[in-house]
Amino acid sequence: MKAIKIPENQIYNAYLIEGEDMELLKSAAMEFTVQLLSRDPSSVDTGAMPIYQQRGYASCEEWADSVRKRVQNHEHPDMLEIVPNKPEEHPTIISVDNIRDHVTDTVAVRPYEAAYKVYLIEHAEMMNPPAQNAILKTLEEPPEYVVIMLLAANADAFLPTILSRVIEIKAGERDVRERYAEMITEEWAQETVKLLSEIRFRTGREILDFCTHVSKDWKVPQGSLLGFLEIILRDVLCYKSTSQMELLYAQDSVNVIIRMASAMSYEKLGQATDDLERMLRDQTFNVNRDLMLENFLLRLRDTSI
Structure with a gap:
């Protein structure tokens, strides 16, 4: 199985991570999320107290380890995950209500502790047309702290207007x-x-x-x-x-x-x-x-x- 790595030298607001192995896509997205949420938001303000000190950690490394554990346990407040079976009445699609409840209605809320607020949308190709149109509004004018990652098996499932606003990254195919x-x-x-x-x-x-x-x-x-x-x-x-x-x-x-x-x-x-x-x-x-x-x-x- 081939690995996939998302470049960290320049951060974009939206990514489409495409491949047949959802577990591989999730692993890459989660690792990228750890890197994003480990960045110190106080570093943009000269003289500001480092975030790890604000949070009571002894070192930057201890802070980063805490971020990794909370991301892996799906407990970090600045990471939101959207999957097709939420809400339960739509188990095989990502509905417009799902996108509104978990993305468009929450993007205006700034991150609780990190420099970024990360949205992971699994099986994003399952977004129906109203859901894609709803998230398009966020992709057109995203807050600077928002990073949206669409994890999908097939880029052809998306509206052209969606594809024009994301950075596409393709994973190697599994055997x-x-x-x-x-x-x-x-x-x-x-x-x-x-x-x-x-x-x-x-x-x-x-x-x-x-x-x-x-x-x-x-x-x-x-x-x-x-x-x-x-x-x-x-x-x-x-x-x-x-x-x-x-x-x-x-x-x-x-x-x-x-x-x-x-x-x-x-x-x-x-x-x-x-x-x-x-x-x-x-x-x-x-x-x-x-x-x-x-x-x-x-x-x-x-x-x-």
Whole structure:
């Protein structure tokens, strides 16, 4: 896995940190947050008492260690984290109310103790259009102490006006086999493989129930599910073209891959791939994600008959 480091020589108000491995993005963002929140806000005023003394710490190092621990424990008052499942009624999107409550309505409040106030928005590609328009107002005229980090799998999900106001940093991609091996340990991934292996025989009701489980019970991030489906379809095409099992990423789903490759023509595979690419491109702008996934699976079923 490749590491990612955010340059610290010049601080910007907004970053888009893009990559497939959310844990890698979070690790880089948290380390950058530690560096930002460890900076002494009193240093801009000549003669001011250093912040570590104001806070009762014996040294600058002790102060920095305190900052790191509080950031890692998600307890620092100048670090705000926004994720898709807050508020709970919108588990698969970041709604406009979420952005208003946690970003736009709070940016005017200055940092409690640090020189910066940091916002970390995980799975930022899950912001729906109203949410993106809401945060755009902050990106257009951010207070000088605000730093917003959008952590996302796909930059294409953002409005052009958002992209024009952020510094983009791309993370190295994880090995595909490593990504698949990690995802297949999850219940949702195992159930997805089971569904795909029987897709020709599934009723519309069963497919709808599966989509409901994805969003309501398992609360799978849309990007993770689509990435998983992308690996499966790639393997189906690979096996159909080469018949070489050793080239497959999904080694523990070989039987499913072979059955799908036998049932689908190249034309139907191309249609399924096009449908998936459209979902990847439009995932943020499609309000009814269950319907989008249901339509994809129904079309996949029909091309497998």
